Amino acid sequence: MSSTTQNDALPLSLVACAGPSRRHPSERIDPIRFLQAVTASLDLSAVLGTLSQCLHDTVTLSGWEYRGPDNSQTLRDGQCEHHRIEYDLTCNEHELGTLTLMRSQRFSAAEQTRIAGWLSLALPAIRNALYVAQITRQLERDPLTGLGNRRALTLQGEQWLADCVRHEHPFSMLVLDLDRFKAVNDTHGHPVGDRVLGCVAETLMAVTRTADLCVRLGGDEFCVLLPNTDLDAAHECAARIRQALTQRCIETDAGQRLHIRASIGAATHELGMTLEQLYQRADSALYAMKQASYAPVASWSRRDSDRYTPTVPPLPTVPRSLASDARAGG
Secondary structure (H helix, E strand, C coil), rough: CCCCCCCCCCEECCCCCCCCCCCCCCCCCCCCHHHHHHCCCCHHHHHHHEEEHHHHHHHHCCCEEEEHHCCCCCEEEEECCCCEEEEEEEECCCEEEEEEEECCCCCCCCHHHHHHHHHHHHHHHHHHHHHHHHHHHHHHHHHCCCCCCHHHHHHHHHHHHHHHHHHHEEEEEEEEEEHHHHHHHHHHHHHHHHHHHHHHHHHHHHHCCCEEEEEEECEEEEEEEEEEHHHHHHHHHHHHHHHHHHCCCEEECCEEEEEEEEEEEEEEECCCCHHHHHHHHHHHHHHHHHHHHCCEEEEECCCCCEEEEEEECCCCCCCCCHHHHHHHHC
């Protein structure tokens, strides 16, 4: 391992070798017990938590930050401090990301040696956790659009719902359905329909927050989970989505421009409601608008009785040129 300054990334690699390792972890912690602890879980946050606790006991840390390969994910804990040391982690030529350790005073050469020893022991566990996370992401991803799928909706949605209930934060859902999408497939073929779905997915990702979850439920039906979002804010998000979609179009091989239209139902969680019930509420609002021949945003709101009535919030003003283009697209 070569080192420069404590503000530069230090390469740290683990390669197979026949001889014993020259890096020796601190004698205050049993390496065997550490290996048992760090490999006990395949969850990356748990692996890094075990590693950081060991490093804190060895050299004393104020905080740490981990950035995955290609900045695919970021995990951190503790406090940010002025003195930092970074390690580029690799295991048998596999890039595992970057680990930054922080504290209020510089790391000595002896401390860096001890850190390198513990990291060498932890690298296989980090690699295994990253591999499991990659497989999990693939299982929760829609292969056509790259959005989440129903599995992602269930797993992430249940967790977010529980968090919002615990902290008494609002939690909303949008259900989106494309208008006359079947006619697109029947007239222009499924490849064009797939391009339309991809365009919708790109729009959803561009309009929503990074904290939201965009899901393709199947066919031309999409869903957006909005944590920490009340019904008014959900309406605003839905209106932005619809307006953004009106600005997108797909051109066929024959040169015909296909404009995208969508109907959206919105619902907000109420006490005692399950994730499935929240989805049914938003889907019912969507269906009501379809039946009423609308294409705006609809939501379910509770009145004095148990009967639910669809309400349609006002849409933002569309520029005249955009409206003319939309009418021309039919």
